[in-house]
Amino acid sequence: MTDVKLAVHHVTEYTYEASVEWAYHAACLAPRHTPWQKVSDWRLNIDPLPDGWGVEGLELDTGELARHLRRDPWGNRHLSFGHARVHERLVVDSRFEAELSARPVPEPGRGQAWEAVAAGLRYRAGRALQEADEFALASNYAAPDETLRAYARRAFSPGRTLAAGGLSLMHQIHTDLRYLPQSTTVATRAADALALRSGVCQDFAHVFIAACRSLGLAARYVSGYLLTRPPEGVTKLVGADASHAWVELWCPEQGWLALDPTNAVPAGLDHVTLAWGRDYADVAPLRGVLRGGGVATLRVGVAVEPVQEV
Template identity: 85%
Template sequence: MTVKLAVHHVTEYTYEDAVEWAYHAACLVPRDTPWQQVSGWQLGITPLPDGWGIEGLELDSAELARHLRRDPWGNRHFSFGHARMHEKLVVDSRFVAELRERPAPDPASGPDWESVALGLRYRAGRALQEADEFALASAYAAPDEALAAYARRAFSGRRTLAAGGLSLMRQIHADLRYLPQSTTVATRAGDALAQRSGVCQDFAHVFIAACRSLGLAARYVSGYLLTRPPEGVPKLVGADASHAWAELWCPEQGWLALDPTNAVPAGLDHVTLAWGRDYDDVAPLRGVLRGGGVAMLRVAVTVEPWLSGESAPLAPSA
């Protein structure tokens, strides 16, 4: 089974005072994976960044590709700057993603979690593997004793890694309250667990840090989620938001994509943007600027089924 989803993500900053100079870095380029193929990506930035072509002309794929760089995990980033006065910044990203069903985590198969943790321990002569760095601490998902104790409730006995991961996903969903504005982008996993609330970013960080506290490898995935309103209620444009979930490394089943915010494995509703050790590696947009005063931020994300016959631009290569 496959589905096509159209994603539209707009970030708008309106500044109290004019910005004199600004430099931004972004992670907004969706990636191709075995379960996701991106058939189009358009980027609009207003005002047009310095050195990004001619004002008033749309950037083509070759022009966009010139500004992209890859990080160690294969995500594509870009940076841009303005050395002129402006009072508003708008970054508009849109694309179409074709999603295939990925294998569901099988709790009855695979190794037990303790043997996986043992295999991830460093020892002389062991070849490095992809999962190794995702078992280490990172800024927002660092192991600690409280997180380890919390994780052991899910990873009890010698249950399989997949069974433990699914149990931890459901445990976080039950124990933490989804509460917007109860945390910030700088909230760490231990703090989110202690206050028992947060948003999808915090749910993912708690899952990742809890797994790392037991010596397991887990990574942070940023993306988008197709949300469906109750029957008979129209879907509001812009009602969706950026989303985040986690992936747990299982030697036999690969990366198990688990969404603790919704207590479901990631599926045909989950559009992958990028992955890293935690949010800090894949923040959608960040920057430094001179001037501006207080900034008002507006983010609108719309994820909808793509209708056959709609045009989709070619994605830039890099």
């Protein structure tokens, strides 16, 4: 399939019932450049204008926005900003374009058995550290346990290749968990989502990651977006019109296998990558602390549409 170019528009709006006197926020909204994704024209508007920002609508290419960004250990760019002025509303508006190329399709018959991959990730004295190592360790939202291990073993039968097991687990989670908004919260952990047998894309991803880690495998959380309006005749994927999440499973022979358990498909030309980390906590799009405000009403809008070339 030929490359596609998508325009992404992500708006987050908080309306507070009382005045906010002081606030400090952290955002992970800077899209990544990857071998399969080229990003251009990223533009960020924040209203009210953060302290220390001299102009509205900062653009990365000008360098004005770049000086406010910091990189985390995984190469994601985070933005911190604050307000020392009284306000009753906060709007964060992010726009960019992404040109996507087809990723390699996971090959279930290629590679080592999953047990050999897990053994290779096991710590031993003198072994050089690998990129995948820390993604095999427990994290807040995706901690291994015996229930998750038993659940993972249904997909990763003895001697099965890691890629085949990962694809099987993706389909298993899609079948066993019901996509049900508001059945969980941003604080729900993998074990809880599995017990509930329901959740949203964040929960599907956490269950996959924690299940793999329970077997000693490495998997990471990917935040991003889905194409809002697919081509005519193509079914719209679950999770469009909002931020989305999927996973990447480390396979030594094939690299990071991008799998979307919410939709039971490998990530492809519908998936725009924003950031990746150990779990949601590392790449939350927007979080903050504030004084005042009372109860906040949140509205999030996402549009991902093909760019119409002139």
